[in-house]
Amino acid sequence: MTDERPQMFPDQFESIAEAADRNDVTFEFVGGRLRVKPVPDGDHAEIVMWLTECCLTQRPDLRLYPGRRLRLPGDCRTKPDGVLSRRRAFVGDGEWSDPAEVLMVVEVTSQDLHARRCDREEKPVAYAKAGISVFLLIDRGAGAVMVFSEPRGGRYESVVTLAYGHVVQLPEPVSVTLETEELKDFSR
Numbered sequence: 001m002t003d004e005r006p007q008m009f010p011d012q013f014e015s016i017a018e019a020a021d022r023n024d025v026t027f028e029f030v031g032g033r034l035r036v037k038p039v040p041d042g043d044h045a046e047i048v049m050w051l052t053e054c055c056l057t058q059r060p061d062l063r064l065y066p067g068r069r070l071r072l073p074g075d076c077r078t079k080p081d082g083v084l085s086r087r088r089a090f091v092g093d094g095e096w097s098d099p100a101e102v103l104m105v106v107e108v109t110s111q112d113l114h115a116r117r118c119d120r121e122e123k124p125v126a127y128a129k130a131g132i133s134v135f136l137l138i139d140r141g142a143g144a145v146m147v148f149s150e151p152r153g154g155r156y157e158s159v160v161t162l163a164y165g166h167v168v169q170l171p172e173p174v175s176v177t178l179e180t181e182e183l184k185d186f187s188r
Contacts, residue, residue, distance in 0.1 A: 010075045014096065029077040030122045037079065038110040043186040047108050047138055048081055050182060055084060058176045062103065063087050069096045070105070072130045078123065082106035084134075084174060099127075104134035104174050109141055116141055129154045134174050140187040145180055147171070 026037040052064045068083040084104040107119045127135045128151040135148035148156035149171045168178040
């Protein structure tokens with residue numbers, strides 16, 4: 001996060017983001033700065049679908065919502081690749097949701113260097129400040145899965161990094177086991 005003056009106010013950003021999404025461009029507002037999120041490629045989509053299947057198989061009471069927009073503390077606005085919540089958690093919400101119902105956020109890195117850095121450095125801070133229990137980062141560039149958990153004081157106390165091929169246990173309240181060998185097929 002930055003201590004610099006934000007580029008704009010959050011409500012201004014929301015108007016820009018909503019208009020841009022209709023044109024296949026995604027913007028986020030992290031650390032007081034406008035961030036461009038690249039349009040996902042086919043491998044990215046396969047990873048999100050793989051994770052959706054893992055979650056639904058093991059936790060049929062939960063849903064992985066792709067691209068759900070979140071209003072985070074500190075005037076931060078993100079559009080994670082996946083938001084894991086209880087079924088029907090966002091009924092009645094508009095385009096933006098409060099993170100109170102979110103059990104886990106998921107980001108899958110792109111090939112864009114700046115977007116990858118934001119996923120690795122800025123978003124863990126933003127999601128921890130929001131009190132989101134688990135942040136799962138599937139880092140295609142590193143060929144690894146990072147599990148951030150135990151948010152306290154604006155940071156995650158626990159960060160576990162495992163290379164693709166390992167079994168990854170997502171902690172409570174998610175409680176899902178990921179067999180990550182298949183991820184090797186989707187990272188180049």
